[in-house]
Amino acid sequence: MLQGAYREFHQRILETLPARRVFTDPLSTLAYGTDASCYRLTPKVVIKSESEDEVRAILREAASLQLPVTFRAAGTSLSGQAVSDSILVVASHGWKRLQVLDDGRAIRLQPGVIGAEANAALLPYGRKIGPDPATINSAMIGGIVNNNSSGMCCGTAQNSYRTLRSLRLLLADGTLLDTGDAASVAAFRTSHAGLLAQLAALRQRVLADDALAAKIARKYKMKNTTGYSLNALLDFADPVDMLAHLMVGSEGTLGFVAEVTYHTVEEHPHKASALVFYPDIQTACDAVQRLAQHKDVVSSAELLDRASLRSVENKAGVPEIIRTLGPDAAAILIETRAASADSLAANVAFIEQHIGDIATLDGIRFTSDAAEYTQFWNIRKGMFPSVGAMRAAETTVIIEDVAFPIEHLAEGTLKLQALFRQFGYHEAIIFGHALEGNLHFVFTPNFSGPAEIARYEAFLEAVCQLVAVEYEGALKAEHGTGRNMAPFVELEWGATAFRLMQEIKALFDPAGILNPDVIITADKQLHIRDLKPIPAANPLIDKCIECGFCEVMCPSRAITLTPRQRIVANREMAQLEKQGDSEQLAELRRAYQYAGDETCTTCGLCETACPVGINTGSLTSLLREAGQSDIGWATANTLASNFATAAAGARLGLKALDTLHAVAGDAATGAIMRGLRKVVGRKIPYWTPYFPRAAGKLQLATGQAHSQRQVVYLPSCLTRTFAPAGNMPDSRPLNEVVASVLGKAGYRLIYPDNLANLCCGTPFKSKGAADAAQQKVNEVEAALLAATENGRWPVIIDNGVCTAALLDGIHDPRLRILDVTTFVQEEAAQYLRFVPQDETVALHVVCSMKKKGQSASLNALARRCASKVIEPAGITCCGFAGDKGFSHPELNESALTGLQQQVAGCCGGFSTSATCEIGLSSHSGIPYQHLMVLVDKASQPLR
Structure with missing residues (x-):
């Protein structure tokens, strides 16, 4: 229950924003109290904003009541800048506008656009945004700008600060400034002349202080995101330009960035990489210093210490030499890029000659083979998750981020390793963007008691002395200051520069309501307060590091909870149960039933983005199984044993609905079904004009009856x-349709016996009825063995979900199971002639097929059949999830947000699941059918 000013704020804000986007309940506030850092703060109010007017209203009401406001996009921040115990404003799902400008030379982006989505839009132009953080597939533009994120290749020349063209922002007083709009700038020069004059005065003070100016210039030759971007006061004479660039890296403490326009950079199509091993850190850093003098040739050089190499040495595909390296060895992963193959070859030759005289353990060998260099980079990317996956229960994974002057990189690395030993963090590894002197180190402290927290505090203070004082480096090179390093900003910058930063904060936010304590704080213990608990909850999720990479894949991400948030909730419920707090536990469980269980599709796509391989859908399935009542188990088993009868009953219901629809038409049928849902509830399916009709008696065409090419065909239920x-x-x-295509290809079709009773088990498994699901899988396996003559013939399935379920469930090596689309693409196509249709079509690869790595195959098959194929960006699982689209249509609608705009020019859409196609048709404005319909249309017998 909200009290005092927060209660008043909540009441006021509901006059402006819809209640469905304003949250004060314990589950929602808990879920948004976590980002990728080691901190947790539970907000009083969470608001999912969708417009500048909403943000302005939030700022107005918060300021009037002196309540702090924190902005958040993806929440992949590592330093605690995206959590709050006050008002948290989420700027993600309502902020997705993207516009490519000037033939790709610029791009305008709202804060909710994912970095990878921006690059996908620029790819046809051979361009990309400059920042390239490792989190680019999850991180959103709001965070990338506000943290001045960089990455492996962008260095200091292509980060947000250097590639900024203009910003559209809201200041704490609600004023809107668009620095790319002359009228907006002119009005701002009048309305905020005093602020601009004060910025100009700060610049003059810096220029008059030779030592301070030199320090600022020196520190920004390195990567540096500690404190505010003081280089803006040196680099620009116009206070408007200073203001815009001070906003970069300000972590939401100076204002709200509503839109950014970037100058883009060239994306070179030709790449080559080499993983070079050295006898020790010093030798590796000698090579790095030479490479750093030629950043026009060397795109990236990642330093890997022996501990980091050891963390991945037993993984598949890792070079054998890594297992044989001595205790002091190190490696550099070098990449060069070029516009042409000849230029690439010249770059490689230059690098080999330039560092060829430095002793290596295995020579220097570049590869331009995409599969080979991708393997190298997977080794590098796998180091952080490897530490996370191997850590002890209830420990936290922390990835710190420092920069040394390049000439001191070797000394700094060795002294960091010594600190690990001194403080007992023996699992720690070091890797980093060596061209910039930027090192990441990963370790796993335990915050379970005062002694461990004290050890962490002492270690962090020793690191700060080493980096900031001894070597005058940066305590945060690219992850942002946050709460983590706010107490040490003055230590790094000195009193004069720190006072300058305090004045900047006061100029922009005189009331101090914007993300207080982040970047500027008076609390010297802030970095060890509000440390996030990581209680053990379930072995399926205990390795979760709460990074948020999974969230972009989740179909429920915009409507209820994400996989990360489901894990946070389950951890909290496990802790409450352990503590015996039954009242709070019951409240969370009630809320979780809908937000965590009912709206989880169990698609498992979260696993594909998770650095430690967690499938939160498996947790949901397990919880559903544990929650099954005896009656539920009995009902499921009865249905499984009488599946043909149940299916016949479903067809009778569909026939009745067909009759109603034929008489009443679309509008009346929809109204009747909606009325029934209001009375009966979710057991009445949500109806749309794309609702399926009842299937008639199955006509089992056999294709070419006497062909030597035979295949067993299992039509899905x-x-x-x-x-x-x-x-x-x-x-x-x-x-x-399937029989028509395969008949043209000259195949004879064989059908399993007892077909009406066969099912892959998915309808039962998704409800937690594991025994019934296994029963159906066993029945299918027996039927297929008989039909295939113990594996003599391949098996094809016509529903991607069923294909994946049987591939997972059937382990008899004699059975070769293929989706019909895969079979046509890889085998039957050789017996067909394709005539691509002159049309643009949309393709949706169902989640189960994505997980099975079939996206490329489906896309290739679609391209055989149509002149242009579009796979809409940002659409992962469609959210229909078997029957969820019938019972929880809001999930399907939310998951397909933005689909209609992307497929507006398509004449039709195609997929591989009948239920998914219902939802896709309903929310796209075009009809979706099975991909085999398009294949049949575009294929002819090969004569």
Whole structure:
């Protein structure tokens, strides 16, 4: 229950924003109390904003009540800058606008655009944004700008500060400034003349202080995100330019960035990499110093210490030499890029000659083979998750980020290693962007008691003395100051520069309400307060490091909880249960039922983005299984044993609905079904004009009856139950379409016996009825062994979800199971002639097929059949999830946000699951059917 000023704020803000985007309940505030850092603060109010007017209203009401406000995008921040115990404003799902400008030479982005999405939009132009953080597939532009993120290749020349063209921002007083709009700038020069004059005065003070000016210039030759971007006072004479560049890296403490326009950089198509091993750190750093003099040739040089190499040495594909390295060895992963193959070869030759006289353990060998250099980079990217996966229970993974002057890189690295030994962090590893003197080190402290916290505090203070005092480096090179290094900003910069930063904060935020204590704090213990607990909850999720990489893949991310937030909630519930707090536990469990369970599709795509391989869908399935009642188990087992009867009952229900629809039409049918849902609830399916019709009696065409080419075909239960809606371009049952294609290719089709009773088990598994699911898998396995004559013939399935389920569930090596699309692309295509249709089509690869690595195969098959194929960006799992689209249509709608705009120019869409196609059709504005419909249309027998 909110009290005092927060209660008043909540009441006021509900007059402006819809209640569905304002949260004060314990589950939502807990879920948003976590970012990728080692801190947790639980906000009083969470607001999912969607417009500048909303943010202005939030700032106005918060200021009037003196309540702090923190902004957040993806929450992949590592230094605690995206958590708050006050008002947290989320600027992600409502902030997705993207516009490519000037033939790709610039791009305008809102804060909720993911970095990789921006690069995907620029790819056709051979361009990309300058910042390239390792989190680019998850991090959003709001965080990339506000942390001045860099990465492996961007260095100091292509970060947000250097590639900024203009900003659109809201100041704490609600004023909107668009630095790319002349009228906006002119109005601001009048309304905020005093602020601009004070910025100009700060610049004059810096220029008059030779020592301070020299220090600022020197520190920004390195990567440096500690404190505010004081280089803006040196680099620009116009106070508007100073203001814009001070906002970069300000972590939401000076204002709200509503939009950024970047100058883009060239994305060279030709790349080569070499993993070079050296006998020790000093020798490796000697090579780095030479490479750093030629950044026009060397795109990246990643330093890897022996401990980091040891963390991945037993993984598949890792070079054998790594296992044989001595205790002092190190490596550099070098990459060079060029516009042409000849230029690339020249770069490689230059690098080999330039560092060729420095002793190595295995020579210098570059490769331009994409598979080989990708393996090298996977080794580098796998180091952080390897430490996370191997850590002890209830420990925290921390990745720190410092920079040494390049000439002191070797000394700094060796002294860091000595500190690890001194403080007992023997699991710690070091790797980093060596061209910039930027090192990351990963270690796993335990914050379970005062002694461990004291050890961490002493270690961190020793690191700060080493980096900031002894070598005058940067305590934060690219991860942002946050709460983590705020107490040490003055130590790094000195009193004069720190006072300058305090004045900047006061100029922009005189009331001190914007993200207080981040960057500027008076609390010297801030970095050891509010440390995040990591209690053991379930072996399936205990390795989670709460980084948030999974969130971009989750279909429920914009409507309820993400995988990270589900894990946070389960950890909290496990802790409450351990403490015996039954009241809070019951409250969380009630809220979690809908937000955590009912709206989880269990698609498992989160696993594909998780650095430690966690499938939160598996946790949901396990919880559903544990929550099954005896009646639920009995019902599931009865349905499994009488599946043919149950399917026949479903067809009868569909026939009744078909009759109603034929008489009443779309509008009336929709109204009747909505009325029934209001009375009966979610057991009445949500109806749309794309609702399937009842399948008729299955016509089992055999294709070429006497062909030597034979295949066993298992039509899915959906194919046997559903027929396409009457408004679909092709109303044939799917099995007839498949038979048509394979008949043209000269195949004889064999069908398993007892077909009406066969099911892959997915409907039961998704509800937690594991025994019933296994029963159905066993039945299918037996039927397929018989039909294939113990594996003589391949098996094809016509639903991608069922294909994946049987690939996972059937382990008999005699059975070769393929999705029908894979079979056509890889085998049957040789017996077909394709005539690509002159049309643009949309393709949706269902989540199970994505997990099985089938996206490229489906895309290739679609491209055989149509002149242009579009795979909409940002659409992962469609959220229909078998029957979720019938029971929880809001999940399907949310997961497909933005689809209609992306497929507006398409004449049709294609996928590989009947239920997914229902939701895709409903939310795209175009009909979606099975990809085999397009294949049948575009293929002819090979004569």
